[in-house]
Amino acid sequence: MIVVDVRRTRTADIADYFLKVEPNKDYEVLEALRALVRDEEIDVDQVAGIPVKTLEDLADIMMSCKFGVIFFGLGLTMSAGKLRNVDTAISLVRDLNRYTKFMIMPMRGHFNVTGANVVYSWQTGYPYAVDFSRGYPRYNPGETSVVDILARGESDAGLVVASDPVAHFPKAAAENLVKKPLIVVDPEPTATSLLADVVFPSAFVGLEAEGTAYRMDHVPLPLKKVVEPPNGCLSDVDVLQRILDRVRKIRREKVEAA
Amino acid sequence: MSDLLIKNGFVYDPLNKIDGEIMDLAIRNGKIVEKAEGNNLKIVDASGMIVMPGGVDIHSHIAGAKVNAGRMLRPEDHFKDVEVKTEKTRSGVGRSIPSTFTTGYRYARMGYTTVFDPAMPALKARHTHEEFNDTPIIDTAAYPLLGDSWFVLECLAEDKIEECAAYVAWTMNATKGYVVKVVNPGGLEAWGFGRNMRNIDDTVPNFNITPREIVHGLCKVNELLHMPHTIHVHTNNLGKPGNYVTTLETMKCVEDLARGDKPVIHITHCQFSAFKGHDWRTFASGSEEIAKYMNNHSHVTTDMGQVIFTNTTTMTADGPFQFILYQLSGNKWINGDVETETSTGIVPFTYSRKSYVHATQWSIGLELALLIKDPWKIYLTTDHPNAGPFIYYPRVISWLTSRAAREAVMKKMNRRAREKSLLSSIDREYTFYEVAIATRAGQARALGLKNKGHLGVGADADLAIYNINPTIVEPSKDFKLVRKAFKHAAYTVKGGEIVVKDGEIVKSVDGKTFWVETETSCADEFAPRLKQVFEDYYTVKYENYIVPEHHLAVSCPVHTKAEI
Numbered sequence: 029m030i031v032v033d034v035r036r037t038r039t040a041d042i043a044d045y046f047l048k049v050e051p052n053k054d055y056e057v058l059e060a061l062r063a064l065v066r067d068e069e070i071d072v073d074q075v076a077g078i079p080v081k082t083l084e085d086l087a088d089i090m091m092s093c094k095f096g097v098i099f100f101g102l103g104l105t106m107s108a109g110k111l112r113n114v115d116t117a118i119s120l121v122r123d124l125n126r127y128t129k130f131m132i133m134p135m136r137g138h139f140n141v142t143g144a145n146v147v148y149s150w151q152t153g154y155p156y157a158v159d160f161s162r163g164y165p166r167y168n169p170g171e172t173s174v175v176d177i178l179a180r181g182e183s184d185a186g187l188v189v190a191s192d193p194v195a196h197f198p199k200a201a202a203e204n205l206v207k208k209p210l211i212v213v214d215p216e217p218t219a220t221s222l223l224a225d226v227v228f229p230s231a232f233v234g235l236e237a238e239g240t241a242y243r244m245d246h247v248p249l250p251l252k253k254v255v256e257p258p259n260g261c262l263s264d265v266d267v268l269q270r271i272l273d274r275v276r277k278i279r280r281e282k283v284e285a286a
Numbered sequence: 287m288s289d290l291l292i293k294n295g296f297v298y299d300p301l302n303k304i305d306g307e308i309m310d311l312a313i314r315n316g317k318i319v320e321k322a323e324g325n326n327l328k329i330v331d332a333s334g335m336i337v338m339p340g341g342v343d344i345h346s347h348i349a350g351a352k353v354n355a356g357r358m359l360r361p362e363d364h365f366k367d368v369e370v371k372t373e374k375t376r377s378g379v380g381r382s383i384p385s386t387f388t389t390g391y392r393y394a395r396m397g398y399t400t401v402f403d404p405a406m407p408a409l410k411a412r413h414t415h416e417e418f419n420d421t422p423i424i425d426t427a428a429y430p431l432l433g434d435s436w437f438v439l440e441c442l443a444e445d446k447i448e449e450c451a452a453y454v455a456w457t458m459n460a461t462k463g464y465v466v467k468v469v470n471p472g473g474l475e476a477w478g479f480g481r482n483m484r485n486i487d488d489t490v491p492n493f494n495i496t497p498r499e500i501v502h503g504l505c506k507v508n509e510l511l512h513m514p515h516t517i518h519v520h521t522n523n524l525g526k527p528g529n530y531v532t533t534l535e536t537m538k539c540v541e542d543l544a545r546g547d548k549p550v551i552h553i554t555h556c557q558f559s560a561f562k563g564h565d566w567r568t569f570a571s572g573s574e575e576i577a578k579y580m581n582n583h584s585h586v587t588t589d590m591g592q593v594i595f596t597n598t599t600t601m602t603a604d605g606p607f608q609f610i611l612y613q614l615s616g617n618k619w620i621n622g623d624v625e626t627e628t629s630t631g632i633v634p635f636t637y638s639r640k641s642y643v644h645a646t647q648w649s650i651g652l653e654l655a656l657l658i659k660d661p662w663k664i665y666l667t668t669d670h671p672n673a674g675p676f677i678y679y680p681r682v683i684s685w686l687t688s689r690a691a692r693e694a695v696m697k698k699m700n701r702r703a704r705e706k707s708l709l710s711s712i713d714r715e716y717t718f719y720e721v722a723i724a725t726r727a728g729q730a731r732a733l734g735l736k737n738k739g740h741l742g743v744g745a746d747a748d749l750a751i752y753n754i755n756p757t758i759v760e761p762s763k764d765f766k767l768v769r770k771a772f773k774h775a776a777y778t779v780k781g782g783e784i785v786v787k788d789g790e791i792v793k794s795v796d797g798k799t800f801w802v803e804t805e806t807s808c809a810d811e812f813a814p815r816l817k818q819v820f821e822d823y824y825t826v827k828y829e830n831y832i833v834p835e836h837h838l839a840v841s842c843p844v845h846t847k848a849e850i
Contacts, residue, residue: 150353150354151387153378153384163371163377164378167361248416
């Protein structure tokens with residue numbers, strides 16, 4: 029196992045090799061590896077703080093293994109270069125496949141975030157940042173993505189399900205979220221639920237309610253119910269269904285009154 | 287549910303040999319019955335219109351992991367084609383890879399009520415069924431990919447047919463699958479290590495077995511299990527010049543298993559497997575040879591895989607073929623590996639009428655449909671979305687029913703392709719009766735669906751009414767009218783309820799999901815061996831692999847009793 033990171037982590041401690049890369053220099057390292065895999069020479073002594081000799085050894089290991097996988101996380105997608113880092117990582121995998129079997133897979137966080145992407149995609153065609161305000165699904169990250177809507181202060185209210193944006197979003201976005209009416213559905217107390225106007229404590233899926241979670245390689249796994257939830261505690265599906273039923277009833281009444 | 291009476295339509299019901307007779311059809315409790323009655327009997331006046339059983343699609347990629355990856359890959363495919371929500375319907379997007387709700391509505395609008403997805407990675411079966419649950423109106427089923435599963439390869443390499451059959455039976459039950467699907471047999475496993483199968487006698491690396499043995503073995507397994515459909519085969523070398531030889535060899539390799547007139551193999555999207563020539567320059571149609579063979583043999587059925595000149599999304603389990611398409615097109619692409627089972631690939635693709643190869647492909651699909659004399663042997667598909675989106679079916683129907691419609695396209699296509707095309711020498715035009723075979727009756731019969739594709743007493747009350755009068759309209763001349771009628775059904779009835787009127791959804795109902803529940807006598811003794819397979823090979827537990835029946839919104843098991 030080879031770990032590449034800007035700092036030594038616990039994963040790095042159990043790895044066979046650890047390469048410490050200078051912050052925001054992932055792109056350079058990946059491109060250098062591509063050059064080496066394509067048998068091109070590199071005229072510098074080091075790239076992003078890593079000696080070229082080490083990179084050569086790494087390229088040899090990658091080319092001579094029987095089956096390799098690159099896992100990447102937010103460090104690659106959210107540092108300088110962003111999507112271009114991912115692009116070049118994919119290109120490296122393509123180059124390596126001329127020699128051996130190599131794959132690439134994003135590391136997903138937050139329990140079933142892959143599942144959310146999967147369901148949005150089959151229902152709307154888009155994996156996230158879906159806007160229904162025109163009566164059909166629209167997708168334009170930067171415009172319709174939640175961080176951007178919040179940062180611009182465009183929302184009137186927020187409904188947060190099993191997520192903790194206050195702890196993870198940029199400060200301006202989090203501030204705008206809590207300024208407006210905020211509803212949270214979550215089995216656990218979070219920074220967001222502490223600041224919410226209404227909180228529905230929901231049952232733990234996989235313990236108190238059944239469901240499906242998608243593994244980060246998109247393999248769906250069943251989640252079982254093994255104990256009853258505390259009295260009065262509903263699953264998130266039931267909470268949302270009841271809200272939906274009530275919204276429809278209110279709307280019907282309004283239409284009839286008009 | 288009140289009774290329904292469809293009055294005075296021109297009924298085309300080939301399975302009951304009804305060819306355009308003016309008849310009334312009575313419906314009660316979702317079934318066709320002798321007589322409809324009751325106080326609130328609902329009457330649909332179909333006079334001057336065609337009545338057919340609801341359309342059946344034997345091969346259309348509409349749901350599951352691969353389709354969904356295609357949706358994620360192509361936001362630009364959705365932008366220009368949206369479905370706005372209505373009182374009755376949910377919103378969604380098109381076009382070549384529509385969202386699930388849109389898929390159901392658009393099929394129903396064309397009068398289709400049964401659509402089967404032909405490529406389900408067994409490991410991701412739960413995903414496919416979750417999408418089916420969100421696909422309204424149409425009945426569905428999925429075909430698990432078994433031709434490159436390690437366990438299948440191991441059993442067949444040692445000639446353990448019965449053990450293989452036990453595994454296939456278990457997989458059908460566990461994944462709620464309907465058909466044994468084989469894609470580029472052996473090639474997908476080889477592709478995991480950058481190789482492919484060159485012909486049906488090539489050896490699969492790491493397994494001492496050839497594609498011929500895989501196809502022959504699974505065909506035997508299929509017989510042992512009394513599956514409702516034959517094995518469903520995407521041939522080796524698909525999409526490569528000269529592959530018609532491989533296709534013929536694949537058909538021949540199960541000739542010895544044929545019994546009477548019953549088909550034992552379905553060669554799917556045959557257009558992609560009927561190429562002549564040595565390379566793309568010498569590329570030509572191999573439809574004559576394929577048609578000749580099929581006209582002389584009754585153990586093979588096939589479907590067209592008709593090319594449409596448009597932008598679409600190719601997606602198959604055939605990883606190596608998709609890689610070739612990426613190299614040809616230079617478009618963005620996905621290639622994936624599903625553990626010990628199969629592979630996958632997705633590439634956006636544009637078929638251009640000015641391209642010699644694409645125009646010839648267009649011609650091949652129609653040549654096959656017109657040269658194969660028996661319409662019960664070849665069915666209308668576009669291998670949605672591989673050769674074109676399913677929304678173009680009405681156009682394909684018009685090409686089949688009208689020589690003039692074909693010539694209108696040929697006039698504008700690549701000249702060399704036009705000059706070499708056999709179409710200019712083919713006069714045949716499908717009748718409405720033959721259209722009904724190619725789009726419903728034939729497909730339902732091939733799939734072993736007893737209550738679909740016909741309108742006899744006891745059949746499911748799935749039917750389509752098209753606003754076209756066969757005594758007035760000449761399909762050969764008025765092909766635009768034919769197109770229009772088949773694009774927007776005047777009525778679509780699903781399970782006895784009117785779901786479409788004048789091309790618009792008036793009611794959304796849940797579709798059923800068919801799957802084969804196979805009874806074997808060896809299931810108990812086989813289970814420990816199988817659990818060991820999961821311990822050795824899989825990243826999921828045996829118990830978690832199984833999709834429970836209650837996970838299907840409307841489960842419809844088809845029982846079979848196996849000979850093992």
